[in-house]
Amino acid sequence: xxxxxxxxxxxxxxxxxxxxxxxxxxxxxxxxxxxxxxxxxxxxxxxxxxxxxxxxxxxxxxxxxxxxxxxxxxxxxxxxxxxxxxxxxxxxxxxxxxxxxxxxxxxxxxxxxxxxxxxxxxxxxxxxxxxxxxxxxxxxxxxxxxxxxxxxxxxxxxxxxxxxxxxxxxxxxxxxxxxxxxxxxxxxxxxxxxxxxxxxxxxxxxxxxxxxxxxxxxxxxxxxxxxxxxxxxxxxxxxxxxxxxxxxxxxxxxxxxxxxxxxxxxxxxxxxxxxxxxxxxxxxxxxxxxxxxxxxxxxxxxxxxxxxxxxxxxxxxxxx
Amino acid sequence: xxxxxxxxxxxxxxxxxxxxxxxxxxxxxxxxxxxxxxxxxxxxxxxxxxxxxxxxxxxxxxxxxxxxxxxxxxxxxxxxxxxxxxxxxxxxxxxxxxxxxxxxxxxxxxxxxxxxxxxxxxxxxxxxxxxxxxxxxxxxxxxxxxxxxxxxxxxxxxxxxxxxxxxxxxxxxxxxxxxxxxxxxxxxxxxxxxxxxxxxxxxxxxxxxxxxxxxxxxxxxxxxxxxxxxxxxxxxxxxxxxxxxxx
Ligand SMILES: Cc1cc2nc3c(=O)[nH]c(=O)nc-3n(C[C@H](O)[C@H](O)[C@H](O)COP(=O)(O)OP(=O)(O)OC[C@H]3O[C@@H](n4cnc5c(N)ncnc54)[C@H](O)[C@@H]3O)c2cc1C
Ligand SMILES: Nc1ncnc2c1ncn2[C@@H]1O[C@H](COP(=O)(O)O)[C@@H](O)[C@H]1O
Numbered sequence: 382x383x384x385x386x387x388x389x390x391x392x393x394x395x396x397x398x399x400x401x402x403x404x405x406x407x408x409x410x411x412x413x414x415x416x417x418x419x420x421x422x423x424x425x426x427x428x429x430x431x432x433x434x435x436x437x438x439x440x441x442x443x444x445x446x447x448x449x450x451x452x453x454x455x456x457x458x459x460x461x462x463x464x465x466x467x468x469x470x471x472x473x474x475x476x477x478x479x480x481x482x483x484x485x486x487x488x489x490x491x492x493x494x495x496x497x498x499x500x501x502x503x504x505x506x507x508x509x510x511x512x513x514x515x516x517x518x519x520x521x522x523x524x525x526x527x528x529x530x531x532x533x534x535x536x537x538x539x540x541x542x543x544x545x546x547x548x549x550x551x552x553x554x555x556x557x558x559x560x561x562x563x564x565x566x567x568x569x570x571x572x573x574x575x576x577x578x579x580x581x582x583x584x585x586x587x588x589x590x591x592x593x594x595x596x597x598x599x600x601x602x603x604x605x606x607x608x609x610x611x612x613x614x615x616x617x618x619x620x621x622x623x624x625x626x627x628x629x630x631x632x633x634x635x636x637x638x639x640x641x642x643x644x645x646x647x648x649x650x651x652x653x654x655x656x657x658x659x660x661x662x663x664x665x666x667x668x669x670x671x672x673x674x675x676x677x678x679x680x681x682x683x684x685x686x687x688x689x690x691x692x693x694x695x696x697x698x699x700x701x
Numbered sequence: 702x703x704x705x706x707x708x709x710x711x712x713x714x715x716x717x718x719x720x721x722x723x724x725x726x727x728x729x730x731x732x733x734x735x736x737x738x739x740x741x742x743x744x745x746x747x748x749x750x751x752x753x754x755x756x757x758x759x760x761x762x763x764x765x766x767x768x769x770x771x772x773x774x775x776x777x778x779x780x781x782x783x784x785x786x787x788x789x790x791x792x793x794x795x796x797x798x799x800x801x802x803x804x805x806x807x808x809x810x811x812x813x814x815x816x817x818x819x820x821x822x823x824x825x826x827x828x829x830x831x832x833x834x835x836x837x838x839x840x841x842x843x844x845x846x847x848x849x850x851x852x853x854x855x856x857x858x859x860x861x862x863x864x865x866x867x868x869x870x871x872x873x874x875x876x877x878x879x880x881x882x883x884x885x886x887x888x889x890x891x892x893x894x895x896x897x898x899x900x901x902x903x904x905x906x907x908x909x910x911x912x913x914x915x916x917x918x919x920x921x922x923x924x925x926x927x928x929x930x931x932x933x934x935x936x937x938x939x940x941x942x943x944x945x946x947x948x
Contacts, residue, residue: 391862453830453840478861482842485830494911498824510915517821519718521918528911562839563869570863606948624879630714630821631738639947650714660945673926678940682931694935698942
């Protein structure tokens with residue numbers, strides 16, 4: 382018996398969300414007295430033994446050109462074989478784009494109940510109950526998984542990375558890999574930016590910034606503190622910012638440690654994507670802006686006056 | 702070409718989220734129901750555009766839900782589509798719902814099955830992948846663009862850290878998000894026409910229920926905002942550094 386963690390990688394590097402999933406899987410394995418193992422598909426350059434730090438005892442690897450792009454169908458067939466080979470009773474994914482592509486397929490293939498968007502370790506005092514996000518961050522549901530094998534897709538930034546000093550054993554797993562039916566003709570990676578879904582700090586701008594020419598107030602500040610940038614929907618709709626920055630009900634849902642909102646009113650659909658952030662800061666000139674009700678810190682003031690001063694203060698802080 | 706679009710019903714995005722019966726049920730009183738935005742704006746509208754480009758296309762809609770989903774499915778038909786199928790079952794288990802959709806898809810022999818990227822109430826992001834697996838079909842998730850020529854679809858989809866362009870032969874299951882199409886408003890002709898379009902009701906097939914919701918919780922209320930004077934923005938930086946410890 383084991384807990385098997387799907388280790389997601391991009392371009393040979395393991396994603397931060399997988400360290401969270403590994404830490405979660407290790408805690409879960411400990412809770413149930415079994416071993417925590419990981420599985421990595423495709424070619425990786427990172428040192429896999431280092432995954433031992435997060436509590437994984439063994440890493441199974443499967444290489445092959447067919448796994449270089451994530452094809453949900455091919456990956457699922459491999460993972461189903463891995464579940465049998467390792468005797469896994471729980472499979473943990475990050476509920477990132479990769480997890481969303483594969484976990485449901487695996488669930489249907491091996492008839493293992495899935496909870497996606499989990500935010501805490503399962504409660505096993507009476508069955509196996511996992512807390513998950515519902516209503517776009519406005520509530521949680523406690524969901525019982527009724528099958529012998531269980532699948533959990535962990536919401537990114539919901540479980541802290543626990544890092545120690547273990548070393549994992551790495552071994553190739555012998556499985557059949559199918560030929561993908563989907564062919565990938567081009568890949569376009571956004572390079573040099575912190576991906577929004579993984580960012581711990583996010584600076585975001587809304588229509589209050591008046592136009593794309595003023596975005597330095599957002600991007601300079603973000604760069605200074607090492608944050609990713611985001612925006613409200615109308616800002617992406619009119620093309621001031623790229624679509625992948627749009628957060629909210631119909632955009633990306635994020636849960637960073639800091640969400641710093643400049644000139645955003647805080648409409649309920651916007652809040653749906655950001656209300657799980659740990660600390661929310663709002664800069665808005667309207668004291669009645671609904672965002673202040675959801676904020677931890679705020680300044681009622683003109684962003685064009687306030688932001689340069691904030692940028693200066695951070696520069697001073699960083700310099701000192 | 703035959704297209705099936707999966708339509709689900711969700712509370713309006715501004716609906717108050719509350720629970721009754723000892724926090725075991727969503728408080729639906731007074732809630733306005735809408736078509737799940739991803740299903741309506743992206744999956745359905747893109748399918749309608751494909752039909753407009755090739756009028757021989759047959760476009761069906763499917764929903765798994767009780768009689769209370771009918772106004773939603775009629776609204777979807779007012780936007781476009783030839784007929785709708787309602788599987789008369791009420792469930793929150795993704796596998797059970799997916800099994801119903803897979804049965805409808807199997808019977809209808811569709812080339813394309815579109816879902817939204819997720820429902821905005823239960824946030825599963827699961828049905829598309831499950832339907833694809835049950836049918837043994839390829840699955841392209843999080844699509845932002847979709848085109849088709851001679852039975853081969855070209856799809857742009859969001860992946861971790863960027864996007865990729867895929868080619869795949871039909872049949873295929875695709876989950877749709879922003880970028881696929883632009884929101885449309887149903888016109889009078891559509892609304893009138895929808896009344897006479899067939900809405901077939903069928904009973905569910907036997908399927909397992911893998912998960913069940915035990916209860917709901919609301920997040921703890923925020924303590925309230927700490928306001929800093931606009932004359933001393935550096936004080937905010939100090940608080941974020943020393944108190945919140947985020948920068
Ligand atoms: C079904 C549905 C889904 C939606 N999904 C989303 C979603 O996913 N994400 C999303 O963001 N929106 C979404 N929306 C839109 C949402 O309702 C709001 O319209 C939108 O969030 C408003 O964006 P905003 O705050 O940037 O602009 P506005 O509402 O125009 O607010 C601008 C704010 O800037 C302030 N301001 C102006 N000048 C200054 C200044 N000089 N300094 C400081 N502050 C200033 C104003 O006081 C105001 O509060 C959705 C709507 C619907 C109906
Ligand atoms: N009850 C349902 N009936 C028909 N389609 C559904 C239903 N529930 C979900 N879907 C479809 O599956 C997508 C993903 O839903 P979910 O996996 O529940 O987040 C939705 O956007 C719909 O297209």
